[in-house]
Amino acid sequence: xxxxxxxxxxxxxxxxxxxxxxxxxxxxxxxxxxxxxxxxxxxxxxxxxxxxxxxxxxxxxxxxxxxxxxxxxxxxxxxxxxxxxxxxxxxxxxxxxxxxxxxxxxxxxxxxxxxxxxxxxxxxxxxxxxxxxxxxxxxxxxxxxxxxxxxxxxxxxxxxxxxxxxxxxxxxxxxxxxxxxxxxxxxxxxxxxxxxxxxxxxxxxxxxxxxxxxxxxxxxxxxxxxxxxxxxxxxxxxxxxxxxxxxxxxxxxxxxxxxxxxxxxxxxxxxxxxxxxxxxxxxxxxxxxxxxxxxxxxxxxxxxxxxxxxxxxxxxxxxxxxxxxxxxxxxxxxxxxxxxxxxxxxxxxxxxxxxxxxxxxxxxxxxxxxxxxxxxxxxxxxxxxxxxxxxxxxxxxxxxxxxxxxxxxxxxxxxxxxxxxxxxxxxxxxxxxxxxxxxxxxxxxxxxxxxxxxxxxxxxxxxxxxxxxxxxxxxxxxxxxxxxxxxxx
Amino acid sequence: xxxxxxxxxxxxxxxxxxxxxxxxxxxxxxxxxxxxxxxxxxxxxxxxxxxxxxxxxxxxxxxxxxxxxxxxxxxxxxxxxxxxxxxxxxxxxxxxxxxxxxxxxxxxxxxxxxxxxxxxxxxxxxxxxxxxxxxxxxxxxxxxxxxxxxxxxxxxxxxxxxxxxxxxxxxxxxxxxxxxxxxxxxxxxxxxxxxxxxxxxxxxxxxxxxxxxxxxxxxxxxxxxxxxxxxxxxxxxxxxxxxxxxxxxxxxxxxxxxxxxxxxxxxxxxxxxxxxxxxxxxxxxxxxxxxxxxxxxxxxxxxxxxxxx
Numbered sequence: 001x002x003x004x005x006x007x008x009x010x011x012x013x014x015x016x017x018x019x020x021x022x023x024x025x026x027x028x029x030x031x032x033x034x035x036x037x038x039x040x041x042x043x044x045x046x047x048x049x050x051x052x053x054x055x056x057x058x059x060x061x062x063x064x065x066x067x068x069x070x071x072x073x074x075x076x077x078x079x080x081x082x083x084x085x086x087x088x089x090x091x092x093x094x095x096x097x098x099x100x101x102x103x104x105x106x107x108x109x110x111x112x113x114x115x116x117x118x119x120x121x122x123x124x125x126x127x128x129x130x131x132x133x134x135x136x137x138x139x140x141x142x143x144x145x146x147x148x149x150x151x152x153x154x155x156x157x158x159x160x161x162x163x164x165x166x167x168x169x170x171x172x173x174x175x176x177x178x179x180x181x182x183x184x185x186x187x188x189x190x191x192x193x194x195x196x197x198x199x200x201x202x203x204x205x206x207x208x209x210x211x212x213x214x215x216x217x218x219x220x221x222x223x224x225x226x227x228x229x230x231x232x233x234x235x236x237x238x239x240x241x242x243x244x245x246x247x248x249x250x251x252x253x254x255x256x257x258x259x260x261x262x263x264x265x266x267x268x269x270x271x272x273x274x275x276x277x278x279x280x281x282x283x284x285x286x287x288x289x290x291x292x293x294x295x296x297x298x299x300x301x302x303x304x305x306x307x308x309x310x311x312x313x314x315x316x317x318x319x320x321x322x323x324x325x326x327x328x329x330x331x332x333x334x335x336x337x338x339x340x341x342x343x344x345x346x347x348x349x350x351x352x353x354x355x356x357x358x359x360x361x362x363x364x365x366x367x368x369x370x371x372x373x374x375x376x377x378x379x380x381x382x383x384x385x386x387x388x389x390x391x392x393x394x395x396x397x398x399x400x401x402x403x404x405x406x407x408x409x410x411x412x413x414x415x416x417x418x419x420x421x422x423x424x425x426x427x428x429x430x431x432x433x434x435x436x437x438x439x440x441x442x443x444x445x446x447x448x449x450x451x452x453x454x455x456x457x458x459x460x461x462x463x464x465x466x467x468x469x470x471x472x473x474x475x476x477x478x479x480x481x482x483x484x485x486x487x488x489x
Numbered sequence: 490x491x492x493x494x495x496x497x498x499x500x501x502x503x504x505x506x507x508x509x510x511x512x513x514x515x516x517x518x519x520x521x522x523x524x525x526x527x528x529x530x531x532x533x534x535x536x537x538x539x540x541x542x543x544x545x546x547x548x549x550x551x552x553x554x555x556x557x558x559x560x561x562x563x564x565x566x567x568x569x570x571x572x573x574x575x576x577x578x579x580x581x582x583x584x585x586x587x588x589x590x591x592x593x594x595x596x597x598x599x600x601x602x603x604x605x606x607x608x609x610x611x612x613x614x615x616x617x618x619x620x621x622x623x624x625x626x627x628x629x630x631x632x633x634x635x636x637x638x639x640x641x642x643x644x645x646x647x648x649x650x651x652x653x654x655x656x657x658x659x660x661x662x663x664x665x666x667x668x669x670x671x672x673x674x675x676x677x678x679x680x681x682x683x684x685x686x687x688x689x690x691x692x693x694x695x696x697x698x699x700x701x702x703x704x705x706x707x708x709x710x711x712x713x714x715x716x717x718x719x720x721x722x723x724x725x726x727x728x729x730x731x732x733x734x735x736x737x738x739x740x741x742x743x744x745x746x747x748x749x750x751x752x753x754x755x756x757x758x759x760x761x762x763x764x765x766x767x768x769x770x771x772x773x774x775x776x777x778x779x780x781x782x783x784x785x786x787x788x789x790x791x792x793x794x795x796x797x798x
Contacts, residue, residue: 008759012746015641019739062634064758069610069631109730111659115652122645129638141638148642152649186596192605210596217592
């Protein structure tokens with residue numbers, strides 16, 4: 001097996017894990033899942049090593065059938081950064097989760113243990129498939145995999161409110177899938193291939209109305225799945241109501257899946273072709289997300305809802321890369337933001353879960369004294385908040401810095417204003433979340449295993465380190481990119 | 490020629506009317522019936538367009554599986570009030586649907602007259618796969634990875650449905666027992682039709698190698714027979730906690746994975762088939778897949794466990 005075969009391994013390993021969890025029942029679910037997630041991380045790093053070593057994208061054609069008839073998997077710099085990010089977050093959630101989805105005494109499987117562990121592995125598999133897909137139909141299957149893994153995670157507790165949130169999420173997600181698929185059908189009808197590399201060559205010579213209708217359909221479908229403002233209505237109840245481990249997966253990873261596909265569509269398939277106006281429209285929606293999400297986050301009284309609205313706002317930054325496409329820093333800023341937000345947000349949701357376990361609820365006014373009760377978690381919480389606000393030297397800062405410099409070099413000063421306003425708003429709502437934890441107060445004694453606290457801290461430290469190692473990450477992001485990406489449109 | 494055009498025009502008009510009915514009617518049940526009829530008519534349209542593979546899938550999925558799923562949902566909702574979405578929501582949905590339709594109408598005529606297609610390439614490589622039906626070669630050879638991942642999606646759908654049950658029923662049977670209300674004719678139908686239907690299902694899967702058919706169509710038909718047996722009270726839905734059930738549900742994907750990794754050893758690539766052995770290997774995968782698909786579809790319809798184990 002060559003290193004290219006690792007691409008297949010990173011897809012099939014989680015699938016094998018799901019099968020073992022379904023067959024082995026709850027008793028073994030945790031052990032199987034953790035083993036698979038560790039393996040998943042190792043393979044992701046292995047792929048990263050192969051890409052760095054060769055300095056080129058690694059590809060693999062399943063069954064030996066080459067594209068366009070067969071399916072090609074392709075790992076470039078973007079894939080590697082996201083693969084490793086997702087593997088770290090999924091592993092962290094797996095280590096954190098046991099207490100929440102423990103198996104009943106006597107080793108009898110429960111509804112939650114079966115569902116949680118198989119869905120965790122499914123999210124992992126779907127993310128990997130999205131990061132490696134180089135064929136729009138293969139990517140559609142990956143997207144469906146992600147939807148069917150994510151929606152049940154919302155209603156794991158089974159309460160009426162979470163079922164409603166899950167149903168609403170399902171409707172948005174399926175509408176998004178249908179629009180995406182319509183676009184894919186149009187692309188095939190017009191070009192006779194769905195391979196991204198082949199398509200990017202064809203559209204340069206034969207753009208036209210069908211192409212733009214397809215891109216519009218796919219982009220709106222993906223935006224609904226990513227919860228881009230004003231299609232964000234499903235996100236806060238879904239992410240705020242799910243169990244903390246599920247919220248962490250949903251906010252940190254799942255929304256990045258459809259975002260990543262949007263990047264593949266705009267930066268890899270039709271680079272430098274979209275008019276100024278469409279990019280500005282996506283950017284404007286992102287700006288709306290930053291402002292509206294930020295203002296609504298300021299108003300929340302429950303910690304998990306506050307964090308969920310912060311996700312709405314942070315997703316906005318991701319879409320600022322589209323109007324700035326072609327300027328140095330746009331693509332890398334957006335991707336850094338995706339990774340930094342994944343670490344920080346996973347840390348925050350998991351930390352919020354621990355705090356709610358101690359305090360009995362996640363109401364902000366009940367968090368006093370948390371700094372003494374859970375020092376490690378509170379420390380992680382502050383670090384993650386700094387990254388989300390964009391304070392140097394965190395990953396969040398580097399991401400926003402890249403976007404700012406792209407905005408300056410593009411001469412589009414209005415995005416600078418948006419980014420600065422977003423930073424102020426984030427500072428405001430994060431201050432509201434952090435302040436009570438640092439104030440003196442008395443919390444009931446609760447036995448939280450140290451390991452779970454360390455996991456929360458480790459994720460926050462990852463967000464911090466991403467800033468420190470941003471130069472390396474930026475170099476990695478450039479590997480295997482078509483030259484056109486960083487040119488003026 | 491005119492007769493053919495007349496047939497097309499009539500079928501298209503009928504499709505529009507039935508689709509309109511399914512959208513406009515205010516009763517769930519009527520909408521579901523309309524939707525199912527639409528699926529069956531659509532499969533006729535595919536036959537008219539000389540796409541029997543698509544027609545079979547549309548009949549199995551659009552008319553069959555989805556229809557049954559919607560029907561059982563509609564029956565369970567009957568006790569509750571028929572709630573319509575608010576006027577605003579319906580208005581927005583109508584506007585969005587109109588925009589999408591307008592966009593599609595705009596470009597569908599702009600597509601190249603001679604559609605670029607991979608169909609010749611799919612036929613050219615047919616000999617390597619041992620299949621006679623290009624659609625099956627696409628599903629089981631060229632794009633087998635997609636087929637495998639789709640089966641994972643189906644499994645996840647089952648996990649999702651199961652996860653909607655109540656905690657204390659976990660491991661028990663779905664609440665889908667009609668044995669007290671069985672009527673004579675239904676019982677007779679179940680006894681006569683089920684064995685025949687299962688046989689036809691197996692045939693459908695078997696001819697899939699060379700003719701329209703395949704694992705999904707066969708599996709869907711076998712699933713329908715299973716449901717008929719439950720409706721008639723001849724059989725009971727299984728315990729969701731039972732070991733054999735779990736094995737049967739994952740069998741298709743498991744065989745896929747084993748064959749996939751065997752491909753590294755036997756033919757140098759994941760999911761590559763050794764020379765001359767492609768057909769038997771594909772049949773082995775499809776047997777397991779038909780079993781898993783049939784069982785999963787049945788379990789999706791009968792729903793989460795609703796009784797104590």
